[in-house]
Amino acid sequence: MTWPGAPLYPEQRRIHRIHRGLLTERQEHIFTWVAVVVVMLYVTAWIAAVADIYRIRNTPTFIAPGEHTEPAGPPATPVQQVTSMFGPMTPAAPHLLSDAMLSFLHPLRGESGDIRFVSALPGSRFVEAPGGANVVIEGQDATPFVAPRQPGIYDFAVQMNDAQKPIEDFAIITLVPRSARRGGQIGRYRLGFWPFENGSMPRTDRYAPPRGFIQVTPQNEDFQVSSHFRMQQFLTKDQYGVWPKYLLLDPMLLDKLELTIDELRREGVRVDHVHIMSGFRTPTYNRGGGNTQGRANLSRHMYGDASDVYVDNNQDGYPDDITGDGRVTIADAEKFARAAERVENAHGSLVGGIGIYPACCGHGPFTHVDVRGFRARWRGTGSG
Numbered sequence: 001m002t003w004p005g006a007p008l009y010p011e012q013r014r015i016h017r018i019h020r021g022l023l024t025e026r027q028e029h030i031f032t033w034v035a036v037v038v039v040m041l042y043v044t045a046w047i048a049a050v051a052d053i054y055r056i057r058n059t060p061t062f063i064a065p066g067e068h069t070e071p072a073g074p075p076a077t078p079v080q081q082v083t084s085m086f087g088p089m090t091p092a093a094p095h096l097l098s099d100a101m102l103s104f105l106h107p108l109r110g111e112s113g114d115i116r117f118v119s120a121l122p123g124s125r126f127v128e129a130p131g132g133a134n135v136v137i138e139g140q141d142a143t144p145f146v147a148p149r150q151p152g153i154y155d156f157a158v159q160m161n162d163a164q165k166p167i168e169d170f171a172i173i174t175l176v177p178r179s180a181r182r183g184g185q186i187g188r189y190r191l192g193f194w195p196f197e198n199g200s201m202p203r204t205d206r207y208a209p210p211r212g213f214i215q216v217t218p219q220n221e222d223f224q225v226s227s228h229f230r231m232q233q234f235l236t237k238d239q240y241g242v243w244p245k246y247l248l249l250d251p252m253l254l255d256k257l258e259l260t261i262d263e264l265r266r267e268g269v270r271v272d273h274v275h276i277m278s279g280f281r282t283p284t285y286n287r288g289g290g291n292t293q294g295r296a297n298l299s300r301h302m303y304g305d306a307s308d309v310y311v312d313n314n315q316d317g318y319p320d321d322i323t324g325d326g327r328v329t330i331a332d333a334e335k336f337a338r339a340a341e342r343v344e345n346a347h348g349s350l351v352g353g354i355g356i357y358p359a360c361c362g363h364g365p366f367t368h369v370d371v372r373g374f375r376a377r378w379r380g381t382g383s384g
């Protein structure tokens, strides 16, 4: 807006009026009213902008993949143990962190949105966070997203400026470094040795020896690692009386399994529970006696990114009929494999192995699923 002959700012105008006499009284009145109107318009626009910001902040603008239509998973049981809990007694933060401000955490929940942990070595960073953001674990100093020193499973809150928000259904797991292993064991738990530990080069870094392990105790073994799976399901099936146990579990495997469950449900298959016949296998177990069919020297089971699975809603330890023909046959394993295939087609980062196994040797038909980083398909005959 221009005002011929009249400077824009009242301070300058007064000087002009008094000392130079450029304005008549009438011009001054008009100028004053115009100034009042301009100021009122400015204030109104400013209030509207502030209201807009609050409205946007209170609108959930980010919906993690899979969170919108997915039926809720089984409720967490009271036995789920984590080191610290932010309960309803946590004092209200002076300001709220919006979902959008916490979006840097969303990739950690995977393509499915169902992953509930991230793991890291003690004192190492587990996510790239915006500047000024810190992680707060009860009883510890705030850190720039660094895993606590002691191995364990930790609930946490995110702190930004003077605002703080507890993160629900998601934990940091501090690993036990591989260097804690002595003679192939940590404590009394036997692990053995991984291929390429002698320094030779693996074909891809997914075959590099593990950097650390999740420590599993009777208190934390039921920790919900994703919407449909608990930590203990993936343990090597040996050394039942030895605690703590040690585990490798790749969140990408969980992501692929959760998305496969979504696929089956989309087809109308009821999936309440998926049985993990075999998840992580220590090198010692993988090499071990008995039936070693399918236990390749470079089995992905040793890396915590492979699983032999079937739908087992009635949890009787035997596969359910998911094809609806009233029988449990290899067709049920094939149906699971086709769902996993569609997941790979839609999510290239989760590419890996899909194997189909018939009933044999005291077990029912099952499907092997892994995320080895390249495509592999096979039909097995043995124990996977």
Ligand SMILES: [Ca+2]
Pocket: 311, 312, 313, 314, 315, 316, 317, 318, 319, 320
């Ligand atoms: Ca069953």
Ligand SMILES: [Ca+2]
Pocket: 320, 321, 322, 323, 324, 325, 326, 327, 328, 329, 331, 332
């Ligand atoms: Ca069937």
